[in-house]
Amino acid sequence: MGNFAGNDFLRDALLQLLRRHYEKGYRLDSPIEMKKLRRKWQEDHGGEELRASDEAVRKAIASLTVSAGGMAYLIAQDVKDWLQFIVMLYLGKSEAIFYEAFFARHQEKLTKAHIFDEQILAVVFEEIFPRFHYGKVYFGKAQGAVPDVVRHEILDIWGEKTLWTYEQLEERLYIPLDAIKQVLGQQREFLWVAEGTYTHISRVNMDDEVKEKLRQEAQNLSQGRDFWSIKELPVDDVLAANYELETKTNSAIYDAVYAICLEADFDRKGDTLTRKQQEDDHVQGKMAQKMSVIERICEYCRSCDTCTLSEIQEFAKGFTKNARHLALRAAAKSMVRIEVDQYVADKYVNFDVAAIDTVIGEIVKGEYLPLKSFVTFVRFPLCGYAWNLFLLESYCRHFSEKFRFDVPYPNLQCAGTVIKRSCDMNYDELQADAVFRANINLDRDTVGNYLYNSGYLGKKPMNKQLDVIISLAKARG
Template identity: 30%
Template sequence: MTPGNRQPKWDIYEAVILLEGYLETLQGEEPKVQIIKRISTELRRMAANRGLDIDDIYRNENGISFQMQSMDSAYQGKKIYVPATRLFEKVVFLYRNDTERYLKLLQEAKSMVAAKKNNKDAFMVWVASVLPAKRCKWIEKNILRVEQFAIATKMISGSIFDITDISKLEVIYKSAGKNKVFQIKNRKLIKNINDDFNVYMRYCLQLPIQTEKKEEASVSTESYNLVADASAEMKEVLNVVDFERIESMAFTKPRSITFFGKELSIPSTWKDVYVSIVAVLYKYYPDVFSSLSSFPGSTRLEFGKASDLGHMTSPREIDEELCIETNFSATDFIKRIKELLFICGVAHDSLTIVYERRIGTTASNSTSSFSSTACEAEFYAYLQNTVKLADRTCSSYVSSIRSAERYATNKGYESCSLFSENKETTIVTATELYSDSDFIRYNEQQHNRFSAAINKLLEFIGAEIPKKAIASLGNSGNKQTSATAEIFGRIVTVLKKHYEYGFKYDSIRELMRFRQFAEAMEISLPEDDELLKAAILSSGTVIDDKVYCKNDDMPQELQCIVDDVFSSGAAVIYYDSLFVNKQEWMNSYVITSPEMLKEYLQKNIAGCSFAKKFMIKGNRLPEKEAVTDEIKRVWGNNQSVSVYSLHDRLPYIPLNNIWRVISGNDLFVLVSEGEYLFIDRFCISEDEAEDILDFVDNACEENGFASLSDVPLGSIEEENYEFSQLTIYNAIYKKVLSGKYHLNGKILTKEKSELDAVTLLKKYIKDRDECTFDEVADKVIELTGSTNRQYAFQALYDDMVRVDRNRFVANRLVNFPVDEIDAVLSGFITDNFRAIRDVTTFAMFPICGQNWNHYLLESYCYKYSKKYSLHVIHFNDKNAGIIAEKYFNKKYNEMLAIAIARTDVELVPEVIGQYLFNTGYMAKSKYAKLGEIAQRASELRKER
């Protein structure tokens, strides 16, 4: 959850589920309360399935009820009770105008809600089928011991059973093995723990490949460092091939192959893996291989008969009808296996290849592959954490660097490494690339993606761009031959027809499909894959990992849209707001997200500064300053304006951003919910301001403090008659006193001080033998100008002892025999806690100098008892609250939920509120969090 329990923004999937529920309420076939409850359950489950850490407040029934009113406004087209959000208006628009897309979103949302498979239960079933019953008895508890260790060391954040990646489990296993505390703590069980955890890893080995979300119990970077130590020895970590994200397979060795649950022969090399998989695919799909000679884009013969052996570099015979080329790198083998699975129509998760990756290298003065990988990882982290680029953009930059290195190698450069531990090597390679006219042309064809990545790498290592490189980039020609233009025209034709939503240029599969589309359209393309890819990149606009068809009109229209916004006087545009406000135009050019819009803006709009979430006309400004200027610009002549009205006047700034900036700003004063006073519109004369300063200065000199409520108002109230006294006092502080005096509550001091109303009240009651609550409450009004019972209670409970409803006495007038009293209380306080009024008699309590009653008991538990503590929502006169054992350490709401769960009370907020009031747990039957308490009580009942 976000700090301060602020709820995360709703997304479109949550919104379609809410709209579906709203439409059901209109039909009236099910009670609205039940629909709200179901929506809350579904959205909380969706969040859990996404790996979010949610609390009791997240999308609870109260929140859903509030948002349902906002959806009502969106559906009715006007404000009913709660204003409609832009998102809800968009979803209603889709429901009415684009049913197909709405239903698709709803289907996707429902799939997100569907409960995930319980891997732990599946594992226990599997264990029961392969191990004796004796071995099964403690296996779960032993694995959970490792889970507790992993959570405590922050290697994971959730259940160990959510992790099925062997490499991650290996890291956890080895870390536990190295941890002396874990080994000593579990010394009697360590062999069983190791054996049982190995059983779980064996189970995960036979599972289909699963792509786990990073959020779900991911192993932290620090955890990996425990394995990859600085020693010269090679260390091995198990991995499973991920066909969706093929990585470099250098320094790896295959361990096992499982196809449709059946383990194939144990391989010793990647060539063995390739041969085994081709053999089994050939057995089941012979027709595929009968017409296959090579992969698209390859000029080599890769599949043939025995008679073709002489045409291959490293042939292997499958049978008399099929022999295959095997002269490839480990990475190329994996890519070819992926393509064969695609051609044969076999799902990736049907094939599991487990391999070892060696971490660490022997000491060497030369730049190794491992050090190159380390440099790559550091550069990626710099782009992600310092430059704040999106993950896909970071990956694109790294990929471009690697492509440039391959270009340098193929050209026979003396220095071919950009990812190098040696700074000079990187600079020499970059300089040579920038001096190569062929590379410059190739770079321009690809929209300068290589130079952008290399320049960012040079920035990362603290090197300047070579001067000759700048000259080369500036002087390179940009002409295209008519033949090239013709090729581009053909490619654009294919892109327009089949790739409206972008072409993924790094996918071999997509390149194959592109050729198939072109062939069906009778369009000829370059035979070489790299040339075709370069031509496609030059024919469109590259955004992240996709190429979109260029449209000559789009940049001009986008410029007009931005100019129109700026011509209205606005200087700030948030990408989200522009995307929503111009949705129809965005759809016409297939701009599918604010992130994509941002890319187009950065590529096409000049004279602006671009931040992560917004753009500013002219020079860069901090967000708070920029939005404040916009608020001031549209404020008008009124003293106060609502945030919603400001949002109407600032359609390109999200409502939440206006809320955030205005609520923490000294230029604005809260008047009422959503309504703020602009301090420049506050009416106060110079003489009145001077009188206030003189008064506060004199009071501070005399008493050490002044009360804000005592400052002379003169005619200020009359001049600002619309506002409450509280607003006026706050405005006075911000306009006249802020910067000169420090405010703590209502107390003003010259220096920053802990002095507040409660502190002053404690000074007032100090050394008094007896005091009434009414006296101290009157003193609160004198100090602050308003009633605040809790200030009075806090001071009295802290520094005196309560002996009845209205009377408090000095601590020295009471003598509590603590051990005896705690022993008596233990007879009343069962099951960790009880309501104060559950102590029904004081006959057994020892003499203490005052007559025993519930008020005296409250004071005793509040600050004297060794074993028990007092818990209240607010101090009160009704002895409403809880006495709990100190070690129990539960929050008040959790204890209320436990108390309800122990009963058969109906879990309806009104019912449980009345029950908690009647039994003394609460001083009132109304409480804002009763819905959450009811939900938690329901969960606890199920656990019983």
């Protein structure tokens, strides 16, 4: 704030004025606000005018307040003392406080103290603790990217506990829940155990003899096979030493086994493992020379932890004129789509397949349902990312045991259909069945509009294709 150099009477009188009339802040550089203040001065001082200049008044108010967003706020000293106490106590063991989390936890007290939002809170902190580092969303002794800071804070308190829940971490840390969820879901060292519950890979007990036994069993299972399931491994010894991680799916156990024992020799896609090719594998080298364009793009996708559709298209432009279409196809085959333009590797999602399939089964009443008909995801188990139609499509393409996804071509409109694996209709037959059940006129315009508007297709089909669908629909009558 600085100290006001003018007379003490003006400073003390302005302090009382601010307390009485400006609990919600004073607009420091507003001429209109200055005129109002002078009127309030007259009212409080029996008609006597405020004789100090505007500049002197502004300087005095600035010395008494903190400024944020063009407003000056009067913060009581006892509030600053309270903030200093709890911050120093917390930062004695941790290194960062996120403004959003701190404000949310103490909102009632802060609001009463005229700290109405995170911006004002940050300014008050900076006045009380000028030597700390201040970022956009956090301050403290830590510096770095937000995910790195959140990861460090979580690991700093993990200790000897095997399991932490979202709620426990949120209660212990001044970090927003969304940031905690994102780091736990994306950092491979944190293993998903159950909904909202994680362990750290360092808390998994596995002695050297068990590790070697699992590696040898993995080699045996891969002999003469292109791929095999990680769930074929005998993990009873690991379960016995890590009883807290046992669940219906034992997801954390298998994730730990892969990360600790198998990652060097095997690639993993869901539960499926394939042996990694050695760099000096001459046969593989010859196969790579014969790769199709789509296979090359798929290989590029598999080499990325995260990427955008734009990046995949840019890569594809090097050897095809049809980069947009092939990039969409390759990304759909090789990665998990979390947003319209964002993809991640399979290892960054934690799907509870049995639970998710159960939820989908409760929504899909017949044999199929257009993707766009899924309008809410509140019942879907957490998986590390926010559920949306893109993520659901990828789940059905790659992970679901009871459902598949089909559409004639990948698209940006979330067109396509979630289909039970027990359904043996091809896509033309499925569309014909949908048209028949809709009881609409079987002319090209009506059928084409229906299939497009209902989300079975991302664009209206050609007349030749419509004729096939209409013929199949008529045959059902």
